[in-house]
Amino acid sequence: MxxxxxxxxxxxxxxxxxxxxxxxxxxxxxxxxxxxxxxxxxxxxxxxxxxxxxxxxxxxxxxxxAPRDVDREPVLISYESTVAAAATRVGTPRTAAARRRVADA
Known part of the structure; x- marks a missing residue:
């Protein structure tokens, strides 16, 4: 069908x-x-x-x-979780610079 x-x-x-x-x-x-x-x-x-x-x-x-689901609750990630995930991520020099800026903040 x-x-x-x-x-x-x-x-x-x-x-x-x-x-x-x-x-x-x-x-x-x-x-x-x-x-x-x-x-x-x-x-x-x-x-x-x-x-x-x-x-x-x-x-x-x-x-x-794009349709947006009205019944869907967004999953919010804490700042701490985001920083922890970024610290373990391997990326480009650009992402490495961003990690340093977050760590210095």
Whole structure:
């Protein structure tokens, strides 16, 4: 049985892409966008399953149109937990500089 999709919105006017749709039965979001095909970009993705694809969309599309669950309570993480997690994270020199700024604060 095919999905029953409801148009949510887009940020591209009449061009039609990128666009968000919602499956009216499951609440899942379907994204229409430009397909990522560059091998260097594809090499950065993790755990790709057969049949999966990737599309790019502007952040504004998600911010403006992505459905928000009203019944979902956000999980708040304490400052202490965040600092502890950051201290154990291996990252780029940029994240290392950010950790030093937090530690010096």
């Amino acid at each position: 095919s999905r029953r999709l409801r148009y949510i919105g887009n940020t591209s006017g009449d061009d039609g892409c990128p666009t968000l749709y919602e499956d009216v039965d499951t609440g899942e979001v379907v994204v229409q966008g430009d397909v990522v095909t560059d091998p260097d970009e594809m090499a950065q993705f993790r755990n790709i399953k057969p049949g999966e694809g990737f599309v790019t969309v502007p952040r504004a599309l998600l911010a403006d149109f």
